[in-house]
Amino acid sequence: MIRVIVADDQEPVRTGLRLLLASLPDVEVVGEAADGLEAVRLARRVRPDVALLDIRMPGLDGIEATAMLAGPAVAAPVAVVVITTFDRDEYVHGALRAGAKGFLLKESGPQLIGEAVRAAANGDALISPQVTARLLEEFSRPVRKAREPSSPLTGREEDVLALLAVGLTNGEIGERLFLSLGTVKTHIAGVLAKLGLRNRVEAAMWAYETGRVRGDAPGR
Template sequence: MTTADTGAIKVMVADDQEIARTGLRMILDAQPGIEVIAEAGDGLRAVELARRLRPDVCLFDIRMPRCDGIEATARLAGPDVADPMAVVVITTFDLDEYVYAALRAGARGFLLKDAGPDLLSQAVRAAANGDALIAPSITARLLAAFAGTGPAPPQAQPIEALTDREEQILLAVARGRTNNEIADELHISLSTVKSHVASLMTKIGVRNRVEVAMWAFETKRVAR
């Protein structure tokens, strides 16, 4: 069951700047079906509140005192977390060099600090429904810039060879296409796209679309 079936998407915002938290709250609370239920000014408080309140989506700044956004993300959504939460990271592309680490820590997506209301709400809705925002103008650009800056992936090739269709899906995800856009481009049903994406993630050993895109860049299937 998705959050769309149970009411408003509950969001927690964590940023060490009060003006930034206030701005994010105002933007999100103005969106239909989204409600900010908590704020935190540092990473440790964010982790504590998230574990207690279980919001549908955590929106984290990377640079926070006591525990930065990367560590907070790892504690809530990392590979060793039994019941990972949905985390979207907000960063400044020109200054922040920790995006790759945030994605490796389990972030389901990320935005630039100057993202507008539409993109912000899209990212929250995508994360709440088990998807990830892979915007061609933002996410693919960042993935291309940061792919390869961290340790090599533990498994460079898939467990089982990808089918031609799965290779098409892989490239589309890496380029920021949503499931609906992929369905339209490939002239297949939405359920078929979802089935291919699930199979693809199993074969390459990743958990979400952000990691699918990263894997595509790391294995040179998408040129930088």
Template structure:
């Protein structure tokens, strides 16, 4: 089965580069490109790609608004959006997360991580570049000092949440905690249900915001 991808970036050179990377994987194909946010939303709604790869900074509508319109709360049939960002734009990523993004990839992260992010999004999972996880979510912790409400999670669920907040994959979390991947997935489902969150990206943000991390 081929995963259909939309690429939205205002720079033609970046779009071409992303297309080449994506289509180097035999299971991925780019079905549309967009040079601005309005084009991205129109193409995504028309074509219903499996994954939308969206730049943060675009004309007419920026990536935050595109994400909200395609994947945000209240969208009847949300699409899966992976946001592309750079270090100096980290402050915008939290807005994209709240808008429904299921992944964050730095533009200089390399082809392998980009492909992994697209495949993870298509599989219903989420991937955050570890550098973004630590840099962004530590910033969130510093911005909200003293927030430490009662933790509704069990001890094991808390351990899984901390692993996710450090950017660990399900396999890496399983290896660290000496449990199976299926057990990690079961805990993640329970964590999301308890916290009322939609994916591991929101779980990671919750952990850092609410004082679970060092």
């Protein structure tokens, strides 16, 4: 069972998310918070598998709360999925750079929210397709110098990275490239090690920044 907390400053939204998550057979809501600071305290106390956080909350917003729960300095990070009504670039970038494993719009249906929660619990990541499409367009041309890998990525690592960056899960990457789940994870681990990155979201951002995301998704 995946243990989830929900944080949103609007009670009707929290209720809706709680009911939605309760309809999923493998998810249990173990707490709710009405602001970012309360969410951080709750997460540290109950140690959920996933924290589902709104962006705009009083006191401490969702990005700041994400950084406190999943940022680079956190010794035992919590998997965070940010969910918001506002599809704004600064929110997307801020959440991902703060350590979020997913970014969804509140209009996302139960299936996508469930997939994002499961992905985050498994160490994977999922970004709303609408957001992924815009990120892809925005980062299609590098705008700043990205870090260089410690050694060149292999062809298969490049293929896996390209699919990871457009939002495919490990299982979907395996199906596309005819690889086992374990092999996909090994390739992702290799990419992260060579780039000195912490997670697949950072790898996706690196792929955008270096122009490695392409329209012809690999598969052979």
